[in-house]
Amino acid sequence: MSIPASHRPAREWLLLVIALLIVAGVITPLWQIMGSPESRDELAARWTPERLGRLLLGFEQVLCYVCAVWAILILQSRYREVLRQRRAFGLELLPTEEGARILPEDARPLARKVEQVTAGRPFVLANMIRLGLGKFAISKSATDVAEVVRNQADVELSRLITGMSTVHYLAWAIPAIGFVGTVRGLGGAFGANDPDIAEFTRQAKDQLKIAFDCTLVALVLSLGLMYFVHMVQRAEETLVTDAQQYCQEHLLLRLYDPAAEHAGV
Known part of the structure; x- marks a missing residue:
């Protein structure tokens, strides 16, 4: 049995590796030529374990981690559901x-067979086939069946989009939390009022580090999360598209439409 499959996209991971190799091949010699040993040693001395701890383990950063992990768990669950849905094609x-x-x-016998084969398990493909067969049993029109299949595909796609609302909120909340930490850090920097200039400068620098650390961590997490959101959304949209293609090949093109047959005579 032929299983519908959308046109295969470009091998994105392979292209990513090639892009990294190209960039590394250009940047590495330039960095070796232009970067002095002193600057590299300075960089290593600056990022001490204590500095990394302040960068990664602030209050706002922890909240960002919670949101990111929550969203990733939701995305993992949705991707596993896509894999389960794809079993229907077999x-x-x-x-x-x-x-x-x-x-x-x-x-109607085919619709009952679909229910028996799926054993009551919810499948996007099976639901589209069942509704299409039910409409064909009543109207005996292939055009009506095509309309039902198309409408059901829109419904399934809308349901999938709506189900991503929590993930989209979390993807928005992460940079917002980082911005809260940024405002807190800037407020602390401008609010430092120690009369000793050296102590004032130290406090202001510490608060500014908090501000920029929160922004950096939040933006990095947000970029990573949005990539996973994109991948899962594409997998879900491809599932619906493949289900439509399956119905087109194995349902719509095989329907015997008496009205169309008589009209062509």
Whole structure:
């Protein structure tokens, strides 16, 4: 049985590796030429374990980690659901023999077969087929079935988009929390009022580090999370598209439409 598959995208991970190699091949010699040993030693001395701890373990940073992990767990659950949904393409839901036709009187038995094969488990593909067969049994019109399948695909896609609302909120909340930490750090820097200039400068620098650390961590987490959001959304949209293609090949093109047959005579 042929399983529908969308056009394969470019091998993005391979292209990413090639891009990294190209950039590394250009940057590494320049860095070795222009970067003095003193500057490299300075960089290593600046990022001590204590400095990294302040960068990564602030209050706002921890809140960002909670939001990111929560969102990733939701995305993992949704991606596993996409994999489960794809198992429906391997089930014998419709006749796939060459030249097979579906008559109006075959629609209800096929719909019952779909329910039996799926054993009541919710599948996007099975639901589209079941609704299409139900419409064909009543109207006996392939055009009506195509409209039902298209409308159901829109409904499934809208449901998937709505289900991502929490993840989108978390992806927005992470940079917002980082901005809160930034404001807190800037407020502390400008609010330092120690009469000793050296102590004032030290306090202001510490607060500014808090501000910029929060921003840096939040933006990095947000960039990573948005990539995973994009990947899961694409997997879900591809699932619906492949389900439509399956219905097109194995349902719509095999329907025997008496009205269309008589009109063509």
